[in-house]
Amino acid sequence: MDPRSEVLLRQAELFNGTVLFAGLPADDLLGHFPDAQGWSWHAGEHALLDARFDHRCHFGTAPNEADVQAAVLFLPKSRELTEYLLNTLAARLSGRELYLVGEKRAGVERAAKQLAAFGQARKLDSARHCQLWQVRVINIPEKPDLHSLAQHYELQLTDGPLKVLSLPGVFSHGRLDVGSALLLEHLDDLPGGHLLDFGCGAGVLGAALKRRYPASQVTLLDVDAFAVESSRLTLAANDLQAEVINGDGIDAAPVGLSAILSNPPFHQGVHTHYHASEHLLRQASQHLVNNGELRLVANSFLKYPPLIEQHLGPCQNLAEAKGFRIYRANKR
Numbered sequence: 001m002d003p004r005s006e007v008l009l010r011q012a013e014l015f016n017g018t019v020l021f022a023g024l025p026a027d028d029l030l031g032h033f034p035d036a037q038g039w040s041w042h043a044g045e046h047a048l049l050d051a052r053f054d055h056r057c058h059f060g061t062a063p064n065e066a067d068v069q070a071a072v073l074f075l076p077k078s079r080e081l082t083e084y085l086l087n088t089l090a091a092r093l094s095g096r097e098l099y100l101v102g103e104k105r106a107g108v109e110r111a112a113k114q115l116a117a118f119g120q121a122r123k124l125d126s127a128r129h130c131q132l133w134q135v136r137v138i139n140i141p142e143k144p145d146l147h148s149l150a151q152h153y154e155l156q157l158t159d160g161p162l163k164v165l166s167l168p169g170v171f172s173h174g175r176l177d178v179g180s181a182l183l184l185e186h187l188d189d190l191p192g193g194h195l196l197d198f199g200c201g202a203g204v205l206g207a208a209l210k211r212r213y214p215a216s217q218v219t220l221l222d223v224d225a226f227a228v229e230s231s232r233l234t235l236a237a238n239d240l241q242a243e244v245i246n247g248d249g250i251d252a253a254p255v256g257l258s259a260i261l262s263n264p265p266f267h268q269g270v271h272t273h274y275h276a277s278e279h280l281l282r283q284a285s286q287h288l289v290n291n292g293e294l295r296l297v298a299n300s301f302l303k304y305p306p307l308i309e310q311h312l313g314p315c316q317n318l319a320e321a322k323g324f325r326i327y328r329a330n331k332r
Helices: 003-010 043-052 079-090 108-117 178-184 204-212 225-237 275-286 305-311
Strands: 019-022 037-040 057-059 070-074 097-103 122-127 130-136 151-157 160-166 194-198 217-222 243-246 257-262 288-299 315-321 324-330
Touching (some): 043 057, 079 097, 097 108, 204 217, 217 225, 305 315, 305 324
Parallel strands (some): 019 070
Antiparallel strands (some): 122 130
């Protein structure tokens, strides 16, 4: 069980009744609280919870409208996302309890200071390298408008400016990361057909692809609900239309793709995970047509070429700059 959930179970008497667990891990926590419900924005974790707990977990960028007696936020990585989530929860908890639980190394003590906007916060427990904080919501915030929190910036690409909108919690919020910038410079000579932006984030790559290859079908895929919503905003801001879907990794992607392009993720919260990226390399051929192409950018220290060649075909190094490389391979 997740250590944050273990801390909650130490104080189990606080969470009987209709409690909302926001951002909860995919463990057994809901099984201990039969009247509780979950809210997740991670498609993979939501699918596991939904299958095990009979539709007791809601998925999306906002909770469902059901009334609850209290809410617990599992601390996310992003400070901006934490602020949005705390305000969203506090806006519906007048006179009721809002809890925050998180790992010490994730900055839970710093994040707990954000509770002071709602009332007198206090630390209830510290165990498993985690802390649990509580506040009774006396100062009720307005329900935040998520779209108004989007950061806007513009990229000057060879075919004209591209508007980008990113929401709190999305990778490289409010700016273009170095890896994606390099990949944007190497989008030439892609095959026609169905193109996939895997791990689309704010939709930069997918929007650039749709504008560069307007006759191609373009799909954008991400595990995070806030990323998918950001991608939709970015496409709309540039008068582009493409399919945007939530899904847990490459298994959720369409088949019959002519090309998969990606700046694949390898971080989740304060931990480092390579599973999604390595699974992409192992399974890409199952989603590509014959001679379909995989083109991705990755940190130079990541040993991706052997995996690419084992599961797809000969790997070519297209470019290298600032600690990143672009790899290209075609399905044999």
